[in-house]
Amino acid sequence: MKNKFNIFSDGLKFSVLAIGLIACSRDAELQSPNLSPFSIEIPAGFPSPEIPADNAMTQNRVSLGKRLFFEKALSIDSSISCASCHFQINGFSDPKRFSLGVGDSIGVRNAMALSNVAYQEDFFWDGGVPSLELQVLAPIENPLEMNFSVPQVVERLKNDPSYISDFKKAYNREPDAYALVRAIAAFERTFISGNSPFDQYTYQGKTSALSASALRGKDIFFGEKAECFHCHTGFNFTDNRFQNNGLYSEYQDIGRARVTIKSSDIGRFKTPSLRNIEVTAPYMHDGSIASLEAVVQHYMSGGKGHPNQSPLIKPFTLTLQEQQDLIAFLKSLTDESFLNRQSLQP
């Protein structure tokens, strides 16, 4: 192909191409967004996440999503962003039991960790939302969180020429709700965490990555006494289902039933992933348990006996050493490289 242009002198070649570029560049910009793909690094032992056909991962989409994730203009008084309740160092969860929204209004459930959110099928503790894109709407509109409306967020972004340019590059659109929710979802799909000591031991052949205590805890975790692995299963340590873990005998917050209107779903909440569990305290849907030690105590107690309580929740005994070993194993799921990854910072 290159030889074809040898008939031009260098100067002529340059002029012709320059004219061509001027003539075409405006058109090309208007007609296609920059689609340089963004490739997610898939850790060993992990499957590839499903990416929606209408939101392929590109550099520009992820960059725009990152900008929006840290954008306080998403809240009514421009006081908080997504990152105000999802801290990277806490696995993108909130160390507060209930996050504070605008005007310090207090939420009703513990902010969920976002590690490996690309693999989730249902969102929120009750699974009321079926996609990561749709999830974006809820915190913006929740009166206890950002207390704003998506069309008003869009109006704000349209007043910022740099956002007009970034939306164009990412989705070839003016700032709008369609691209807003997709960009944030694209950024959140890069929250892949799969390089913990457990992963290094299991998938990377580093036999020294787990301590003797963590290895003993691993056997307890995957054993039939504690039964942890039945629900906290697979590479992401969740069955992606909704379980009643016996936290209460009566539930103020009815959980999954709020979405399905079925009494058999009262007190069921999504099984959270255990990745980075060491840094995502407090625990449970309402953040009512402050430490991993107390979580283990809860499961040993066998639960409070709600009619919907999972039959797997029944009393068992672990020695103090066994409890410490189990917790050592849970802490081996902490992925320092994820908690400090530069590309996830503003």
Added chain:
Amino acid sequence: MFRIPITFLCLIFLFLNTACQKEKGCTDPKALNYNPSAKESDGNCQYPAAISPQPVQLNFHLHQHFGTPEFDTATQYLLPSGVKIQLSQLRFYLSNVRLINLDGTEILIPESWILVKPGIETFPIGTVTPGKFKGVKFLVGIDSASNSGGTSPADRPAGHPLGFQSPSMFWSWASGYIFVRMEGSVDTTGTGTPNLSFVCHVGSNALKREVQINFTDTLSVSSGAESFVHLKVQLDKLFDNVNLKVNRNTHTMDNLPLATQIVNNAATMFSEE
């Protein structure tokens, strides 16, 4: 490496420009004035009326009443139970509109989603092929595929019935539309002045309700003109068997009996006009 495709694109661009000067005319072989040498349609094909009737716009023409008078949000109304109320919001969705042919078969009007608001009478339904119809069916609420199929207001253009609304008609925490949104105040003390607020937001797939209206006279939809389905909406029926004095609020899941009563009532409030 990048120079060659750009030059090539420019050539295509030039070629397309040249193409614009090709002969225009009717390019549809089925049309009366089909021009075989036309390369580009000029949008002026003429058809024999009998074989290809053009779809026409169909609308609902709704008269919204509360008791005898027409409904508005400024008036206080006395319910048959003797309780005085005033409504600040009353909006509801209709969807999945089907016209019933004379032989009883049904024609679905695609993408028929209608947000009924106070103070408006004409609501576009969609386009329909001319014909004669003996009735209409529709849902109060949103068809399940559009309600919980993974799309949201963010996927709709501004102004679309399923797009963002103010006040909102979508639950972002449970990804579904609010089928009926009614809010107002009720007199719970008998003083004649509404004193306590009530908020009823009703939705979820299980609570959509089917309505069928049989026309007294056949509806003739003919080409060339918009058509209207005239219905009377008796909004006071929404409060049948509802004791607002003691049962004032539902967001559906937190008070399913009241939500269910409201949609059951909504299914009875339409009649031919």
